Amino acid sequence: MIKKPSSSVAGRSTGFGYVISVLTLVVLLVLAAYHHLLPLPLGSELVRTGGSGGDDGSSHNITIVDFFKPFDPAHPTSVPLKDYYRRINLRPLSPYGVASVNFTEWIDEQFEISFEYLLNNVADSNFHNGGLLSQGVAEGVIIASPSKKSPDYFYQWVRDSAITIRSVISNMFILNSTQVYDDVYILNATLAATVLKYVNNSYVLQRLDNLSGDGVKLDQAGQLKGLGEPKWLVDNHPFMESWGRPQNDGPPLRSVAVLHFLDELRQQGLKFSDIIDQCNRSKLLKGRLPFKDERELFEKVIYWDLQFVLKNWQADSFDLWEEVNGKHFFTSIVQFAAIRMGLRFLQEHPDYTWDSFDKSALSNALQKCVEQMLQFLTLGAGFLNPNKNFIVETPSILNSRSGLDIAVIIGSLLTRNYEDNMPFGVNDSGVLNTLYHLVKSMGIIYPINHPKANLNIGVALGRYPEDVYDGVGTSEGNPWFLATCSASELLYQLILESYHAQTDLVIPLNKWESEFWTLIFDGFDDYNRQSYQLVIPWGTPAFTQTMISIFDLGESFLDVVREHVSEGGHMSEQFNKYTGYLQGAANLTWSYGALWKSCHARAQAQTLIGLQSEGDL
Numbered sequence: 092m093i094k095k096p097s098s099s100v101a102g103r104s105t106g107f108g109y110v111i112s113v114l115t116l117v118v119l120l121v122l123a124a125y126h127h128l129l130p131l132p133l134g135s136e137l138v139r140t141g142g143s144g145g146d147d148g149s150s151h152n153i154t155i156v157d158f159f160k161p162f163d164p165a166h167p168t169s170v171p172l173k174d175y176y177r178r179i180n181l182r183p184l185s186p187y188g189v190a191s192v193n194f195t196e197w198i199d200e201q202f203e204i205s206f207e208y209l210l211n212n213v214a215d216s217n218f219h220n221g222g223l224l225s226q227g228v229a230e231g232v233i234i235a236s237p238s239k240k241s242p243d244y245f246y247q248w249v250r251d252s253a254i255t256i257r258s259v260i261s262n263m264f265i266l267n268s269t270q271v272y273d274d275v276y277i278l279n280a281t282l283a284a285t286v287l288k289y290v291n292n293s294y295v296l297q298r299l300d301n302l303s304g305d306g307v308k309l310d311q312a313g314q315l316k317g318l319g320e321p322k323w324l325v326d327n328h329p330f331m332e333s334w335g336r337p338q339n340d341g342p343p344l345r346s347v348a349v350l351h352f353l354d355e356l357r358q359q360g361l362k363f364s365d366i367i368d369q370c371n372r373s374k375l376l377k378g379r380l381p382f383k384d385e386r387e388l389f390e391k392v393i394y395w396d397l398q399f400v401l402k403n404w405q406a407d408s409f410d411l412w413e414e415v416n417g418k419h420f421f422t423s424i425v426q427f428a429a430i431r432m433g434l435r436f437l438q439e440h441p442d443y444t445w446d447s448f449d450k451s452a453l454s455n456a457l458q459k460c461v462e463q464m465l466q467f468l469t470l471g472a473g474f475l476n477p478n479k480n481f482i483v484e485t486p487s488i489l490n491s492r493s494g495l496d497i498a499v500i501i502g503s504l505l506t507r508n509y510e511d512n513m514p515f516g517v518n519d520s521g522v523l524n525t526l527y528h529l530v531k532s533m534g535i536i537y538p539i540n541h542p543k544a545n546l547n548i549g550v551a552l553g554r555y556p557e558d559v560y561d562g563v564g565t566s567e568g569n570p571w572f573l574a575t576c577s578a579s580e581l582l583y584q585l586i587l588e589s590y591h592a593q594t595d596l597v598i599p600l601n602k603w604e605s606e607f608w609t610l611i612f613d614g615f616d617d618y619n620r621q622s623y624q625l626v627i628p629w630g631t632p633a634f635t636q637t638m639i640s641i642f643d644l645g646e647s648f649l650d651v652v653r654e655h656v657s658e659g660g661h662m663s664e665q666f667n668k669y670t671g672y673l674q675g676a677a678n679l680t681w682s683y684g685a686l687w688k689s690c691h692a693r694a695q696a697q698t699l700i701g702l703q704s705e706g707d708l
């Protein structure tokens with residue numbers, strides 16, 4: 092464990108900052124009261140339509156086209172009726188967290204540094220990080236952290252590695268900036284080789300006997316239990332001590348990563364076999380690979396992970412935090428994504444012939460699993476609970492816990508893609524309300540958040556409110572870097588999703604379903620009892636204004652991260668809830684991947700909103 096004071100640049104908890112925040116609070120309270128005293132709309136650009144009178148039970152639209160301009164009668168968006176309702180406004184983000192020029196500079200630097208530090212934990216002879224290879228780490232292995240004691244994280248976890256390689260895959264294509272008219276991407280063959288080595292290593296791990304079972308050999312019950320082994324020694328030997336076994340999110344996360352890699356290649360018009368050849372020609376691969384093309388990759392690696400999910404999705408397993416045996420939203424949603432992507436792969440390659448399995452039998456099994464799992468996810472499992480407006484991560488322990496867990500958000504982020512129409516996407520009300528409740532709960536639980544607790548602003552987030560793991564043993568839980576980064580990524584991805592859909596933003600005006608949106612908008616209270624919905628038409632100024640508000644909220648979470656990284660931009664697993672000092676496993680790979688992914692989504696969101704610089708905010 093290392094302890095490093097928060098960067099002094101932040102200066103966020105100085106007396107002065109505090110006075111400012113209290114003043115802000117007073118101003119906000121006065122503004123809020125002011126709104127309450129004025130039942131009539133402040134600006135007449137709000138109009139209410141009755142639809143067909145509302146008697147058909149359909150929702151009434153509250154359409155807003157511009158939050159800042161007065162109503163222009165020449166361009167009414169809908170018919171005003173005699174009823175007046177309180178106006179809905181964007182909630183101003185507290186100035187306490189307004190992103191400064193310095194923040195932008197920090198982001199640009201940290202974006203690159205995070206990736207560099209991530210690669211420091213990947214054993215790959217092309218990076219000359221001789222360190223790892225000379226410490227006996229096998230080529231293609233991703234270590235969880237270089238920390239060897241208090242805590243010892245010097246292992247490879249199937250889950251952490253699969254999540255980390257996603258960032259490498261997303262960074263594999265860079266825009267050719269000398270091409271002015273088209274977006275042309277250039278393959279970074281070094282990073283492509285890193286992915287190949289990761290998959291090569293996965294092939295090895297899949298075939299190792301271990302305490303969970305015997306690799307890809309079917310056991311007596313035909314269950315493939317061996318793939319549920321959560322962690323391995325860095326030299327690819329099985330870990331022989333007791334542990335939370337099995338963890339059934341590893342194989343699906345791995346196949347989602349590999350299938351995502353193939354999707355990325357296809358989008359760039361590249362074949363998997365071409366990538367192998369290119370890497371080999373560039374002398375980026377030192378050894379042999381067990382597959383020479385996409386078909387063999389599927390048959391030798393992806394197939395087994397899919398089989399594992401098919402056979403084990405109904406079984407209990409330990410959660411991603413390795414603590415609770417049961418059914419977990421995170422585990423189930425990544426399993427569902429793997430099955431769905433696997434099925435799509437088969438459908439997209441009807442021409443492939445398979446040596447080791449019957450194509451239609453596999454397709455049918457995957458199809459049936461998709462249907463059953465969808466039922467399970469939305470009905471059977473209890474992830475959706477009529478008494479909660481957020482998603483319950485582990486329903487079986489709801490008697491002793493709130494059910495809130497950042498895992499829900501991470502699961503939604505990791506399974507997001509535009510091809511598979513996944514449920515529980517980043518605009519899902521249960522996913523968004525999970526963020527809302529985590530913010531409210533952790534704003535209180537972690538003392539470093541107290542100066543911000545009443546402000547409309549991002550706070551430091553941890554795994555789940557009842558957490559007692561302090562990074563080494565159990566005492567008190569702390570905020571985690573990867574949790575706080577995931578909150579910001581969710582908000583940036585929500586922006587990407589909204590632009591991708593190119594449809595009106597439609598938000599039911601009730602606090603139960605749309606509680607998250609009360610972080611973005613003021614004035615939902617007056618609509619609570621009836622079926623109104625806020626409509627922000629695609630392409631209007633209000634749409635952009637809303638996106639900017641979401642973006643700003645995302646920034647305020649990253650700003651928390653900025654306050655707590657070390658001077659050199661290093662992160663550990665946690666930061667102390669009282670002092671903000673780094674705590675737990677140093678240089679945690681997942682922390683860097685989470686921050687990198689968030690910055691990556693941020694850059695895309697920024698382009699879509701058309702923000703050239705912070706000055707435009």
Ligand SMILES: *[C@@H]1O[C@H](CO)[C@@H](O)[C@H](O)[C@H]1NC(C)=O
Pocket residue numbers: 140141142143150152595597626
């Ligand atoms: C309400 O808005 C939605 C989304 O734009 C639209 O599809 C629907 O037709 C509107 N309903 C009425 C009654 O105007």
Ligand SMILES: *[C@@H]1O[C@H](CO)[C@@H](O)[C@H](O)[C@H]1NC(C)=O
Pocket residue numbers: 100192193
């Ligand atoms: C912010 O950046 C400016 C210009 O780079 C610098 O002069 C200033 O000291 C920075 N402020 C803080 C608080 O770091």
Ligand SMILES: *[C@@H]1O[C@H](CO)[C@@H](O)[C@H](O)[C@H]1NC(C)=O
Pocket residue numbers: 267268269270277
């Ligand atoms: C980038 O685009 C320019 C202009 O078309 C081209 O000359 C150059 O070869 C491209 N770079 C790479 C690495 O493909």
Ligand SMILES: *[C@@H]1O[C@H](CO)[C@@H](O)[C@H](O)[C@H]1NC(C)=O
Pocket residue numbers: 206210265279280281282
């Ligand atoms: C490929 O990525 C590596 C690691 O980030 C980087 O060092 C290298 O410069 C990149 N290569 C190209 C051609 O951009």
Ligand SMILES: *[C@@H]1O[C@H](CO)[C@@H](O)[C@H](O)[C@H]1NC(C)=O
Pocket residue numbers: 230231288291292295376377378379380
């Ligand atoms: C693939 O893994 C095998 C077994 O560990 C190893 O011998 C080989 O060198 C690896 N291939 C590459 C390209 O790293």
Ligand SMILES: *[C@@H]1O[C@H](CO)[C@@H](O)[C@H](O)[C@H]1NC(C)=O
Pocket residue numbers: 367371372376378379380
């Ligand atoms: C790379 O090319 C060499 C020479 O053609 C060949 O022997 C080797 O098998 C290739 N390696 C891979 C991983 O394709």
Ligand SMILES: *[C@@H]1O[C@H](CO)[C@@H](O)[C@H](O)[C@H]1NC(C)=O
Pocket residue numbers: 516518519520588591592
């Ligand atoms: C989320 O977005 C998708 C498509 O982008 C859309 O079909 C779906 O209705 C949206 N869900 C919600 C709850 O808004």
Ligand SMILES: *[C@@H]1O[C@H](CO)[C@@H](O)[C@H](O)[C@H]1NC(C)=O
Pocket residue numbers: 093208211237661677678
């Ligand atoms: C974290 O990694 C950096 C190199 O990127 C190293 O200088 C530092 O000592 C590491 N921290 C710990 C505690 O291992």
Ligand SMILES: CC(=O)N[C@H]1CO[C@H](CO)[C@@H](O)[C@@H]1O
Pocket residue numbers: 300301302303304305329
């Ligand atoms: C290679 C190795 O150590 N295999 C072990 C895997 O776990 C089984 C138990 O299921 C042990 O018997 C093997 O020794």
